[in-house]
Amino acid sequence: MTETTKITMLEAINRALHDAMEADPKVLALGEEVADPEEGGVMGVTKGLSTKFGAERVVSTPISEQAIIGSAIGAAIGGYRPVAEIMLMNFVAVAMDMLTNHAAKLRFMSGGQTAVPMVVRTMTGSGFSTGGQHSDYLEAWFAHTPGMKVVAPSNPTDAYGLLRAAIEDDDPVLFIENIQLYFMPADFTAEKIPLGKARIAREGSDLTIITHSLMVNHAMAVADQMAKDGTEAEVIDLRTISPWDRETVLASVKKTGRALIVHEAVKEFGIGAEIASVINEELFGQLKAPVKRVGGAFCAVPYCKPLESAFAPSADSIGKAALELVA
Numbered sequence: 001m002t003e004t005t006k007i008t009m010l011e012a013i014n015r016a017l018h019d020a021m022e023a024d025p026k027v028l029a030l031g032e033e034v035a036d037p038e039e040g041g042v043m044g045v046t047k048g049l050s051t052k053f054g055a056e057r058v059v060s061t062p063i064s065e066q067a068i069i070g071s072a073i074g075a076a077i078g079g080y081r082p083v084a085e086i087m088l089m090n091f092v093a094v095a096m097d098m099l100t101n102h103a104a105k106l107r108f109m110s111g112g113q114t115a116v117p118m119v120v121r122t123m124t125g126s127g128f129s130t131g132g133q134h135s136d137y138l139e140a141w142f143a144h145t146p147g148m149k150v151v152a153p154s155n156p157t158d159a160y161g162l163l164r165a166a167i168e169d170d171d172p173v174l175f176i177e178n179i180q181l182y183f184m185p186a187d188f189t190a191e192k193i194p195l196g197k198a199r200i201a202r203e204g205s206d207l208t209i210i211t212h213s214l215m216v217n218h219a220m221a222v223a224d225q226m227a228k229d230g231t232e233a234e235v236i237d238l239r240t241i242s243p244w245d246r247e248t249v250l251a252s253v254k255k256t257g258r259a260l261i262v263h264e265a266v267k268e269f270g271i272g273a274e275i276a277s278v279i280n281e282e283l284f285g286q287l288k289a290p291v292k293r294v295g296g297a298f299c300a301v302p303y304c305k306p307l308e309s310a311f312a313p314s315a316d317s318i319g320k321a322a323l324e325l326v327a
Helices: 009-023 049-053 065-077 089-103 139-143 156-168 215-228 246-256 271-283 305-311 315-326
Strands: 004-007 027-031 058-060 081-088 119-124 149-151 173-178 186-189 199-202 207-211 233-237 240-242 259-266 292-296
Touching: 004 009, 009 027, 009 049, 009 081, 009 156, 009 173, 027 065, 049 058, 065 081, 065 089, 081 089, 081 156, 089 119, 089 139, 089 173, 119 156, 139 149, 139 173, 139 240, 139 259, 139 271, 149 156, 156 173, 156 186, 199 215, 207 215, 207 246, 207 315, 215 233, 215 259, 215 315, 233 246, 246 271, 259 271, 259 315, 271 292, 292 315
Parallel strands: 027 058, 027 081, 081 119, 119 173, 149 173, 207 233, 207 259, 259 292
Antiparallel strands: 004 186, 149 240, 199 233
16 A cells, blocks of 8 residues: 655655665765755755765765766766756756757667666746746756656655656656745655656546646646636646657547646747647647647746746636636
């Protein structure tokens, strides 16, 4: 019988790393301040790991994203399974060449002989007035990169299960953690969850809302409110952005006839455009309304709190779009 308890996503990720390192001595963790002398990282996600597994397996690095990712790629090629922490998602841009030109391509360029089994953990999200260089969702960059897998959990159970699966995967995986979700306790079950499989968070018959990460919470609130007025929205949590679960999404939209795609990243050129295109290609003529998207404003994330709040999708903006679809 699987044990269920209530913990935060931060605790779930820590447990996933602990269990993975305990199960496989080839699993390593590295990044700025991740060891216990530095309090297990800026958020304490890796706290306790270096004390148990040693400084050889949990390595605090210099402040150099290129050094962190370069070391992780080398370790992965050498037979290890490194989990590299890049403190904030915007900082992943510093190591883009290593990720997109090396980690993502080495399997292709070696004729399948060289795998790069590494995970890049990073956190992001608006809501804390951390400014334009610390808050972006950049998943579309990496979903557009062949050879990279992209994961974004919305709850502790998924964070644990997807991270365990990501560590065991033979391809590089970008694992996106939302800062607000770190501290929200929820029911937790310790079980591995396969990559590429979406979760139907709520069943419905009138509208499909497709989303991930923090936006799942907003979508669920919208669906609950709509239900009071007799409209049943189905909420799909993508969990894995690349490869995304086309089968589950298309089956849901075929049933409801309406699709709303929501992500915190700016709407223009985001993953919602790809999903909307596939829905139109596969279900043209069966839709009851055009596919709609809700995303962040096409600008840098504002520092000013009222502007920052206006930047990101909310339950209000999602609800407005949903009502327009079913009107």
